[in-house]
Amino acid sequence: xxxxxxxxxxxxxxxxxxxxxxxxxxxxxxxxxxxxxxxxxxxxxxxxxxxxxxxxxxxxxxxxxxxxxxxxxxxxxxxxxxxxxxxxxxxxxxxxxxxxxxxxxxxxxxxxxxxxxxxxxxxxxxxxxxxxxxxxxxxxxxxxxxxxxxxxxxxxxxxxxxxxxxxxxxxxxxxxxxxxxxxxxxxxxxxxxxxxxxxxxxxxxxxxxxxxxxxxxxxxxxxxxxxxxxxxxxxxxxxxxxxxxxxxxxxxxxxxxxxxxxxxxxxxxxxxxxxxxxxxxxxxxxxxxxxxxxxxxxxxxxxxxxxxxxxxxxxxxxxxxxxxxxxxxxxxxxxxxxxxxxxxxxxxxxxxxxxxxxxxxxxxxxxxxxxxxxxxxxxxxxxxxxxxxxxxxxxxxxxxxxxxxxxxxxxxxxxxxxxxxxxxxxxxxxxxx
Amino acid sequence: xxxxxxxxxxxxxxxxxxxxxxxxxxxxxxxxxxxxxxxxxxxxxxxxxxxxxxxxxxxxxxxxxxxxxxxxxxxxxxxxxxxxxxxxxxxxxxxxxxxxxxxxxxxxxxxxxxxxxxxxxxxxxxxxxxxxxxxxxxxxxxxxxxxxxxxxxxxxxxxxxxxxxxxxxxxxxxxxxxxxxxxxxxxxxxxxxxxxxxxxxxxxxxxxxxxxxxxxxxxxxxxxxxxxxxxxxxxxxxxxxxxxxxxxxxxxxxxx
Numbered sequence: 001x002x003x004x005x006x007x008x009x010x011x012x013x014x015x016x017x018x019x020x021x022x023x024x025x026x027x028x029x030x031x032x033x034x035x036x037x038x039x040x041x042x043x044x045x046x047x048x049x050x051x052x053x054x055x056x057x058x059x060x061x062x063x064x065x066x067x068x069x070x071x072x073x074x075x076x077x078x079x080x081x082x083x084x085x086x087x088x089x090x091x092x093x094x095x096x097x098x099x100x101x102x103x104x105x106x107x108x109x110x111x112x113x114x115x116x117x118x119x120x121x122x123x124x125x126x127x128x129x130x131x132x133x134x135x136x137x138x139x140x141x142x143x144x145x146x147x148x149x150x151x152x153x154x155x156x157x158x159x160x161x162x163x164x165x166x167x168x169x170x171x172x173x174x175x176x177x178x179x180x181x182x183x184x185x186x187x188x189x190x191x192x193x194x195x196x197x198x199x200x201x202x203x204x205x206x207x208x209x210x211x212x213x214x215x216x217x218x219x220x221x222x223x224x225x226x227x228x229x230x231x232x233x234x235x236x237x238x239x240x241x242x243x244x245x246x247x248x249x250x251x252x253x254x255x256x257x258x259x260x261x262x263x264x265x266x267x268x269x270x271x272x273x274x275x276x277x278x279x280x281x282x283x284x285x286x287x288x289x290x291x292x293x294x295x296x297x298x299x300x301x302x303x304x305x306x307x308x309x310x311x312x313x314x315x316x317x318x319x320x321x322x323x324x325x326x327x328x329x330x331x332x333x334x335x336x337x338x339x340x341x342x343x344x345x346x347x348x349x350x351x352x353x354x355x356x357x358x359x360x361x362x363x364x365x366x367x368x369x370x371x372x373x374x375x376x377x378x379x380x381x382x383x384x385x386x387x388x389x390x391x392x393x394x395x396x397x398x399x400x401x402x403x404x405x406x407x408x409x410x411x412x413x414x415x416x417x418x419x420x421x422x423x424x425x426x427x428x429x430x431x432x433x
Numbered sequence: 434x435x436x437x438x439x440x441x442x443x444x445x446x447x448x449x450x451x452x453x454x455x456x457x458x459x460x461x462x463x464x465x466x467x468x469x470x471x472x473x474x475x476x477x478x479x480x481x482x483x484x485x486x487x488x489x490x491x492x493x494x495x496x497x498x499x500x501x502x503x504x505x506x507x508x509x510x511x512x513x514x515x516x517x518x519x520x521x522x523x524x525x526x527x528x529x530x531x532x533x534x535x536x537x538x539x540x541x542x543x544x545x546x547x548x549x550x551x552x553x554x555x556x557x558x559x560x561x562x563x564x565x566x567x568x569x570x571x572x573x574x575x576x577x578x579x580x581x582x583x584x585x586x587x588x589x590x591x592x593x594x595x596x597x598x599x600x601x602x603x604x605x606x607x608x609x610x611x612x613x614x615x616x617x618x619x620x621x622x623x624x625x626x627x628x629x630x631x632x633x634x635x636x637x638x639x640x641x642x643x644x645x646x647x648x649x650x651x652x653x654x655x656x657x658x659x660x661x662x663x664x665x666x667x668x669x670x671x672x673x674x675x676x677x678x679x680x681x682x683x684x685x686x687x688x689x
Binding site for chain 2 (some may be wrong): 251252253254255256258259262263265266284285312314315317318319320321322361364365366367368369370371373374387389390391392393394395400401403404407408411412415416417418420422423424425426427428429
């Protein structure tokens with residue numbers, strides 16, 4: 001590699017590194033737009049166990065076996081293939097060619113062959129995924145909330161990965177022929193790209209060099225582009241799933257979080273409170289993402305939009321508007337929007353999450369059955385957000401369905417959600433019929 | 434039917450083994466009152482000393498909390514906790530998974546710490562101790578998981594154990610346990626009309642039930658009972674399919 005290429009490489013590395021760093025800063029800032037109070041109740045041991053089993057081990061994916069296996073192939077491929085990035089980066093900076101070849105035969109060519117094995121796995125999986133997404137009738141991949149960008153995003157990632165994988169194989173195949181021509185140092189055969197040699201055997205030496213170099217650049221630039229792209233995409237789950245699972249709660253799913261602020265209010269009202277009660281919050285419940293916890297927003301950024309939640313939601317299955325996936329997508333979109341407005345110094349209070357993104361019709365349809373929470377492969381909890389929105393509707397906006405207001409009035413006056421007199425509570429055993 | 438209030442126990446200087454938390458449905462709903470009576474007659478049959486709060490019991494606040502009214506929930510909770518603590522209650526048994534979840538998981542933070550068990554867990558313990566003995570029947574039963582018992586509190590086996598002790602004919606629906614489909618009542622839905630859609634959630638569940646075509650659908654929750662009952666009636670299946678709480682099936686087959 002000549003010094004100009006070396007210079008260009010280092011420049012690109014710094015350039016993309018800078019953009020990536022900026023995006024990470026913005027996303028971190030957006031996540032921290034949420035309330036700071038959340039802390040998982042899980043013990044450190046449980047958190048590590050979850051990290052190993054659910055995040056690294058993808059245990060919750062295996063409820064659906066085919067996508068789980070295909071996903072596992074891409075996931076393991078992603079990790080293994082990226083080892084080669086180290087070599088590419090070293091070559092780029094130092095101007096060397098296949099620096100790891102110092103390992104010599106058979107170590108180096110076996111190493112590359114193993115990588116190629118995963119390249120082939122990823123390639124197969126991506127093609128099947130592309131087919132599934134576009135040609136098979138899988139309801140959760142065709143929901144209305146996916147119209148437009150989310151579907152394009154999902155397909156783009158798959159096409160992107162296919163191009164990257166083909167780039168590696170082409171690069172390696174042309175490299176092998178150039179080795180036969182004694183143009184490049186010999187490494188020994190690479191198992192998979194070895195089969196592709198006949199495709200390029202009639203190319204001139206010059207075109208082979210161009211081919212090899214071009215795909216080397218396609219590969220590294222592709223990866224740098226991908227890294228930046230991911231921060232705008234549902235694909236961010238490849239990084240954020242890990243902290244998201246680590247910070248997830250392990251209390252019984254039926255338990256809803258206590259609002260300490262309300263306990264304080266009640267204690268104050270009853271004259272039970274000590275002097276040092278916390279400031280009341282600026283708002284009870286959630287109208288906007290700034291009322292949610294940082295964990296809720298982290299979940300939104302971690303969501304891969306797979307739609308397993310929506311596919312088991314009883315409200316959604318029966319045709320109601322509520323879709324837990326859409327709740328997560330809305331939280332993310334709104335967080336990005338507020339982030340952008342903050343960067344421009346604009347006021348973001350003209351719109352809000354509840355009202356402009358999520359309607360009350362959606363949040364009122366939830367049965368709090370926890371099917372979505374149970375189903376999520378990375379422990380996202382859409383129910384928590386729905387309840388926070390209901391709390392806003394009840395406590396701040398007084399905008400509940402009228403039947404709920406009567407139910408609550410009954411509780412207040414009769415200590416029962418139905419309109420029965422308190423004195424009749426013991427009738428079932430006192431006035432036996 | 435022998436039922437004593439906690440006050441009667443205290444007045445005669447006695448302490449009950451358990452407090453039976455009846456719940457609003459168990460106290461007021463005509464259909465569910467029958468379940469209450471079945472459970473009580475099992476308790477009496479096994480000579481278990483239990484007390485009820487009587488008129489001092491009040492809604493746990495679950496529907497208020499799920500509808501977003503945290504204030505009303507906490508007021509209800511404080512009221513109930515004051516009563517329960519006044520009587521030094523240690524162990525509570527309840528038939529309602531919503532009461533169960535609230536008492537067990539949500540009251541401790543507000544100062545109410547008790548050993549709370551669902552009646553299916555309680556009966557299952559008695560079964561395993563060999564105290565609860567029933568005749569085998571050959572009715573074909575399917576079990577509908579309550580969300581607040583199942584996913585909400587991971588209680589899947591106790592109700593199934595009980596059913597298996599009654600009948601060798603337990604047929605599961607496709608959507609069961611962790612994948613069980615909600616009856617449509619939770620999250621305060623039972624207290625209002627549902628939002629517009631293609632089908633009511635309980636009728637979607639009836640389709641699951643029809644696939645199995647059981648003699649009896651066993652439930653373990655008053656809300657599920659109402660929803661499944663309504664669905665069965667709406668589909669004119671009420672002559673064919675019975676909807677019963679597990680404790681009712683046990684009571685019918687108690688061995689003397």
